[in-house]
Amino acid sequence: MRTLIFAVLCAAAVQAHAQERPIAFVGATLIPIEGEVIENGTLLVQSGRIVALGAAIDIPANAELRPVEGRVILPGLVDTHSHIGQVAGADMSGPIQPDVRALDAINVRHAGMLKARAGGITTVNIMPGSGHLLSGQTVYLKLREGNSIEDLAIRLDDGSLAGGIKMANGTNPLRPTPFPGTRGKSAALMRAHLVSAQEYCAKVADRKLAADKRPPRNLGLEAMCEALDGRRIVHHHTHRHDDVLTVLRLAREFDLRVVLHHVSEAGLVAREIAEAGAMASIIHIDSPGGKLEAMHLLPDNGLRLAQAGVLFAYHTDDPITDSRLFLRSAAMGVRFGLDRDTALATLTLNGAKMLDLEQRVGSLSPGKDADFVILDGDPLSVYTRVLETWIEGRQVFDLADPAHALLATGGYGAGRDSVATEVIQLEAMQ
Amino acid sequence: MSRLLLMISCLLLAPWAAAADLAVFAGRLYTQAGAPIDNGVVLIRGGKIVAVGRRGEVALPPGILTLEAAVVTPGLIDARTVVGLSGYMNQPHDQDQLEISAPMQPQLRAVDAYNARERLVDWLRELGVTTLHTGHGPGALISGQTMIVKTLGNNVDEVMVKPAAMVAAHLGPGAFGAENRSPGTRAAQIALLRQQLIKAGEYRDQQSSRKAEARPARDLEMETLVEVLAGRLPLLITAHREQDLRSALRLREEFAIRIVLDGAAEAYLMTDAIAAAGVPVLLHPPMARQFGELENASFTTAKALHDAGIPFALQSGFESYVPKTRVILWEAAIAVAYGLPFEPALASISSQAAEILGIADRVGSIEPGKDGDLVLFDGDPFEYTSQVVGVIIEGALAD
Numbered sequence: 128m129r130t131l132i133f134a135v136l137c138a139a140a141v142q143a144h145a146q147e148r149p150i151a152f153v154g155a156t157l158i159p160i161e162g163e164v165i166e167n168g169t170l171l172v173q174s175g176r177i178v179a180l181g182a183a184i185d186i187p188a189n190a191e192l193r194p195v196e197g198r199v200i201l202p203g204l205v206d207t208h209s210h211i212g213q214v215a216g217a218d219m220s221g222p223i224q225p226d227v228r229a230l231d232a233i234n235v236r237h238a239g240m241l242k243a244r245a246g247g248i249t250t251v252n253i254m255p256g257s258g259h260l261l262s263g264q265t266v267y268l269k270l271r272e273g274n275s276i277e278d279l280a281i282r283l284d285d286g287s288l289a290g291g292i293k294m295a296n297g298t299n300p301l302r303p304t305p306f307p308g309t310r311g312k313s314a315a316l317m318r319a320h321l322v323s324a325q326e327y328c329a330k331v332a333d334r335k336l337a338a339d340k341r342p343p344r345n346l347g348l349e350a351m352c353e354a355l356d357g358r359r360i361v362h363h364h365t366h367r368h369d370d371v372l373t374v375l376r377l378a379r380e381f382d383l384r385v386v387l388h389h390v391s392e393a394g395l396v397a398r399e400i401a402e403a404g405a406m407a408s409i410i411h412i413d414s415p416g417g418k419l420e421a422m423h424l425l426p427d428n429g430l431r432l433a434q435a436g437v438l439f440a441y442h443t444d445d446p447i448t449d450s451r452l453f454l455r456s457a458a459m460g461v462r463f464g465l466d467r468d469t470a471l472a473t474l475t476l477n478g479a480k481m482l483d484l485e486q487r488v489g490s491l492s493p494g495k496d497a498d499f500v501i502l503d504g505d506p507l508s509v510y511t512r513v514l515e516t517w518i519e520g521r522q523v524f525d526l527a528d529p530a531h532a533l534l535a536t537g538g539y540g541a542g543r544d545s546v547a548t549e550v551i552q553l554e555a556m557q
Numbered sequence: 558m559s560r561l562l563l564m565i566s567c568l569l570l571a572p573w574a575a576a577a578d579l580a581v582f583a584g585r586l587y588t589q590a591g592a593p594i595d596n597g598v599v600l601i602r603g604g605k606i607v608a609v610g611r612r613g614e615v616a617l618p619p620g621i622l623t624l625e626a627a628v629v630t631p632g633l634i635d636a637r638t639v640v641g642l643s644g645y646m647n648q649p650h651d652q653d654q655l656e657i658s659a660p661m662q663p664q665l666r667a668v669d670a671y672n673a674r675e676r677l678v679d680w681l682r683e684l685g686v687t688t689l690h691t692g693h694g695p696g697a698l699i700s701g702q703t704m705i706v707k708t709l710g711n712n713v714d715e716v717m718v719k720p721a722a723m724v725a726a727h728l729g730p731g732a733f734g735a736e737n738r739s740p741g742t743r744a745a746q747i748a749l750l751r752q753q754l755i756k757a758g759e760y761r762d763q764q765s766s767r768k769a770e771a772r773p774a775r776d777l778e779m780e781t782l783v784e785v786l787a788g789r790l791p792l793l794i795t796a797h798r799e800q801d802l803r804s805a806l807r808l809r810e811e812f813a814i815r816i817v818l819d820g821a822a823e824a825y826l827m828t829d830a831i832a833a834a835g836v837p838v839l840l841h842p843p844m845a846r847q848f849g850e851l852e853n854a855s856f857t858t859a860k861a862l863h864d865a866g867i868p869f870a871l872q873s874g875f876e877s878y879v880p881k882t883r884v885i886l887w888e889a890a891i892a893v894a895y896g897l898p899f900e901p902a903l904a905s906i907s908s909q910a911a912e913i914l915g916i917a918d919r920v921g922s923i924e925p926g927k928d929g930d931l932v933l934f935d936g937d938p939f940e941y942t943s944q945v946v947g948v949i950i951e952g953a954l955a956d
Contacts, residue, residue, distance in 0.1 A: 413844075413887060414680050416645025417879030446846055447879060452891075458941035509894045509941045536895060539826065542852030 146497075146520035149173040151186045154196035158506070159491035160476045170200055172497035175519035180491055201471070201506055202490050203249025203498030203518060204453055205478030207408040208362065208388055208442035211239030211450065216255020216263030216293065222306045222313075223320050225354075226347035227263035229253050230276050230288060238534065238542055243450035244270050244524040245535040247500035247513045248443075250281070250479065250488050257295035257364035260307065260317050264350055265362055266290040267482050269498070271518050281484065289482070291386075292354045295364035296373055297420050314373055321381045324351035354383060360483060361385045362408070366420035368395040375403045386481045388442070390432075391424035397435030406481050407432050407439040410448065411456040429473065430464040440478040451513075451535060458507040471506060578602040579622040579952065581931055582612055583629035587900070589908035589922040599629065601929035604951035609923055624954070626946055628938060630903060631923050632687025632930025634910035635885050637793070637819055637839040637872030639694040641671045641678055641706070645881045651675075654694035654875065656701070657735050661753055663724045663785070664777035665701030667692030671713045673706070677882045681873070682708035684884050685932035687950045688718065688920050690839075690910075694875040695727040695795040695820070698746055699753075702781065703793060705916055707930075709950040718916060723793040723817060724785055726750070728801040729850055747804055754812050757782035791815040793839070797822035797850040806834050817913065820874070822854035828865035837913040838862055838869040840905075842883040843891040845874060859892035863901045870910035871902075890939035902939065 150172050157168040157180055171178040171186060179185075186192070212233035217224035233253060234240075243251060249270055255262035267289040268279040281289040296313050300306060307313040327348040330336060342348075353359040361383045363374045371390055378385040387393070387407045393400060400407060409428050416422045432439040441456040443449070448456065457470040465473075479489025487496050497520040504511040513535070516524035525531050533541050579601050586597025588609060598615050600608040608615045617623075644651025653670040656662060671691070672678075681689070692703030703722045710716035726732075733741050740746040760779040766772050773779075784790040794805040797820045809816045818824065818838045822845075824831060831838065840859055847854045855861075862869040871892065873883040885906045893902045901909075911921025919928050932938070933947035948955040 413880040413884050414645070414677060414882045416676070417647050417876065417881035419646055419648065421879055422646060446848065449844065449846070452844065455941060462942045462944065507942060509890045509939055512894075536857050537847045537853070537855035538857065539823070539853045541855070542847050 146173070146175060149178065149187050149190040150193060150520065151190045152193045152195045152200060152501070153186075154194055155198040155200045155501070157491060158199060158201050158471060160202055160472055161490040161492055167196075170491065170499065172517075172520045175497055175521075177491060177493050177495050177497050179493055195501060197503075198514065199502040199504060199506060199511075200491070201247070201500045201502060202475045203488060203496075203500055203516065204247045204474045205250045205440070205476075205482070205484070205489055206243070206248045206443050206445070206450065206453060207252050207386065207440050207478045207481045208410075209243070209248075209251045209253055209445045209450065210256065211243055211251065211445050212237045212253055213239075214253050214255060217259045217261070220305075222259050222300055222302075222316060223261040224259060224263055224347065225261055225292060225350040226345075227255065228266070229255055229263055229290070230266040230280070233266070233268075233276055235273060235276060235279055239445060239450065240270060241531075241534045242541075243445065244516050245513060245526075245531065246443075246449070246451035246453045247502075247516050247524075248450055248453060249498040249500075249516060249518045249523075250482070250484060252291065252362065252482055254291075254293045254362060257293070257299040258302070260294060260296070260300045260313055261320070262293045262295065264290050264359070265293050267484065269496075269518050270516075270523060271521070272523055281487075289484070291360040291362045291482070292350065293362050293364070297364070297366050297370045298418075299364065310370070310373070314377065317377060318380070321351070321355070321377070324348050324355060325381070328352035328355055355381060357382075357384050360481065362388055364388045366391040366424075368392040371396050372399060375399060375405060378403070378405070389421075389424075389444075391421050391428070393428055393437070394431035395423075397431050397437060400432070401435045401437050405437070406477070407437050408442045408478070408481055409439055410442055410444050411459045412448075426459055426463040429460040429470075433465060433469050438477055438480065440473045440481055442478070454506055454511070454513075455509070458509070461507055467507060577622045578618065579624060579949070579954075580615075580617050581629055581933065581949070582623060582625040583933075584627040585629075586923065587628070587630045587903055588924065589631050589904060590924045597629070599923055599929075599931060601931075601949070601952045604929050604953070606923060606925055606927050606929050608925060624933065624947060624949075626933035627936055628934040629923075630685075630932050630934070630938060631907040631921055632928075632932055632948070632950060633685040633885055633906045634688040634690070634870070634914070634916075634921060635681060635686050635873050635906070636690050636870035636910040636914060637703075637874060638681075638689055638691045638882065639875045640681060640689060640873070640882050641673065641675050641691050642667060643677075643694065643875070643881070644672065644675050645677045645680075647878070647881055654692075654700075655696040657697055660697055660732075660734055660738075660740055660749060661699040662697070662701055662778065663699045663781035665693055666721065667702050667704040668713055668717070668720050671704070671706065673710055673712050673716055678708050681882065681884065682948055682950075682955055683945065685886050685938075685945050685948055686884075687930040687932070687948065688911075688916070690722055690872075690914050692722070693725045695725070695731055696875075698726060698728075698732050698740060698749060700725045700727065702790075705914060707950055709953060709955050718919065719914075721784075721790060722914060723791045724781060725793045725795070725819075727795040728804055729796055729798055731795070731850055743801065743804070747808070750808065751811070754782060754786065754808075754814075757786055761786065785814055786812060788813075788815045791817050793817045793819050795819040797841070797854070799823040799826045802827060803830070806830060806836065809834065809836065819872070820851075822851045822858070824867075825855065825858050825861040828861060828867060832865050832867050838867055839872045839913065840869050842872060842874050842885070842888040843895065844883060844888055856891055856895035859902070859905065860896035863897055868909060868913060869905060870913050871905045886938065886945075890941070893939050899939070
């Protein structure tokens with residue numbers, strides 16, 4: 128009975144987002160990512176889903192027609208690593224905090240969320256930072272318009288909110304006690320935590336265990352059970368080649384599903400990454416260095432991964448790069464040798480795979496969510512602008528709207544997302 | 558005679574001495590000194606441009622080395638950077654762009670801190686930057702001096718164009734004193750600056766006293782500010798908020814000094830006042846992060862300055878993290894994508910930058926008599942997927 132009510136509620140929630148009347152976007156170049164480019168094509172969406180696309184599809188008589196001749200339609204962009212929404216995770220009380228959830232920290236009205244829509248981003252993995260070995264649970268969102276994190280959340284079949292786990296190694300988590308001081312200690316702390324999680328999860332799963340022998344609920348270890356059984360993907364910040372191998376070693380030992388993030392020295396261990404079957408979420412940075420671990424990060428990182436057969440995606444790491452310039456990352460990949468088709472997949476379908484969402488987003492395919500971007504030209508050209516962003520059949524960004532245009536370019540008031548607190552803070556200090 | 562000998566020895570030592578004379582053919586040649594030339598050619602001898610024109614109309618010495626590219630532009634000028642003082646590793650040993658032991662240290666010279674072999678210098682050169690206005694960065698009320706160098710050469714003397722270019726100042730919270738030291742407010746910053754400039758004026762007056770005993774001992778800080786008061790060194794004032802930009806204009810009025818605005822994120826709010834003052838702007842990189850002091854920055858500010866007729870140049874600026882430097886070619890591209898026309902954009906990283914920096918007699922355009930600094934592209938310089946296919950500095954083809 129309880130499940131039934133829950134299912135009904137879920138259905139109602141989906142309907143609240145659904146758009147009933149079909150909409151046909153007519154005359155655009157459709158880049159489906161899966162499948163060939165369709166010139167002068169029509170994209171038909173209804174109830175939040177893609178119904179059909181093609182050069183000659185039947186348009187229902189009641190459909191709203193939207194002429195988009197000369198435009199280019201791309202699937203909504205998927206950003207696998209972002210810090211928009213004023214996200215924060217773990218605090219400084221310890222290096223491993225899997226109980227902390229990004230979803231409890233996010234301000235859905237933060238300007239960064241609105242700017243990401245202006246960049247064509249529709250699905251985003253918002254993560255806590257990399258100053259911890261494990262800084263908390265990440266959250267996968269659709270950038271729908273909404274008042275609460277629940278309005279934006281992506282729900283799994285069981286109704287739970289989709290997300291991963293953020294882990295990091297290398298220099299970022301090295302700090303005074305109780306944080307690790309060396310790489311060896313980092314790995315040892317993480318292994319010890321995973322071992323205790325294995326033991327906890329085994330006890331919880333053991334139906335024969337008497338009630339008084341069952342461990343008390345532990346929110347952190349519960350999340351670790353979801354990582355250990357593969358429901359939660361581990362998003363692992365790592366830069367140096369040896370740190371990358373440490374991640375792969377941990378993943379092998381504990382059977383974790385990992386996505387490698389940043390992977391600045393991927394080129395040195397691309398074969399090992401490919402053999403492990405790991406995916407890589409990388410960033411384009413305009414010059415090498417800025418921190419020692421990124422001293423060898425060059426813009427051909429994506430090319431080297433592609434050549435080794437590693438599936439990779441770009442991410443913004445917003446605010447490291449601006450969500451509004453996400454298309455640029457892939458274009459710069461092309462400048463440094465990547466082929467165009469791979470480049471476009473790195474902004475869409477490849478990212479969806481890293482979030483276990485490829486059945487729902489990442490390509491223009493019938494049955495998938497109606498998440499797409501309307502551009503005024505080649506997605507990989509500097510001169511191309513995002514004109515509109517649609518999520519589940521609803522327009523969430525329109526460059527023709529002056530309020531949206533302000534966010535798209537910046538300008539007076541575009542960045543203001545909190546009250547000025549400096550004076551109050553000064554008074555409070557006295 | 559001695560002068561002639563000096564010239565010869567300079568030729569032997571200079572990096573272009575080994576470089577042959579060369580001719581560069583361009584499908585489209587943007588000279589930045591008149592309209593672009595289709596099927597153009599540039600002839601370089603002894604490191605200098607000696608002839609520019611249409612292919613076939615310029616006589617070329619037989620057997621001369623030739624290069625060819627779809628598009629050729631002047632060598633690019635980064636109008637404000639800290640590269641060379643600030644290194645790519647971002648560790649204490651390679652960060653010399655800011656010294657915070659005192660709020661005002663105009664006596665700090667860029668020449669004493671520049672690492673010509675810094676990897677970021679190579680990085681920028683490979684992306685078409687041939688001239689850098691580099692030196693002390695933002696972060697202190699007066700952080701020190703700047704200078705102008707070329708990007709090809711092994712030491713600062715070899716690459717020097719102008720050893721003292723400007724004196725760098727910074728208004729706003731980014732230049733408040735560390736650990737609650739003064740200045741801790743905007744008003745305190747201006748009070749300190751005004752007092753110091755007044756003091757420099759008194760020092761100057763006392764130095765010119767007829768009585769030797771009335772002349773104060775040499776003071777390097779005061780000497781530098783006297784150059785500012787005399788208008789020989791412009792005060793390069795980093796300011797982003799409108800109130801800080803207006804304070805900068807007020808200082809200029811009070812002391813009749815030359816100023817150049819740096820950063821200027823909110824300049825679009827007050828283009829009339831900036832244009833009326835005739836003050837040039839070294840605009841923040843369009844991709845500079847739009848938060849903090851730059852929360853109101855816009856991709857469209859370059860266009861706004863252009864529309865208002867304000868002379869401006871683009872800069873890579875200062876970055877404290879990744880990317881450790883921005884690249885003006887890619888920054889100008891964003892300005893173009895957001896409304897700045899092509900040729901003013903190219904001017905903002907070549908001819909216009911040279912004018913503002915006072916080096917237009919040597920660089921910034923492709924004209925006879927100017928340095929042989931060129932960038933070769935395989936297409937539209939601003940398109941994401943175009944490539945820089947060659948960089949020539951004073952006639953030498955850089956790797």
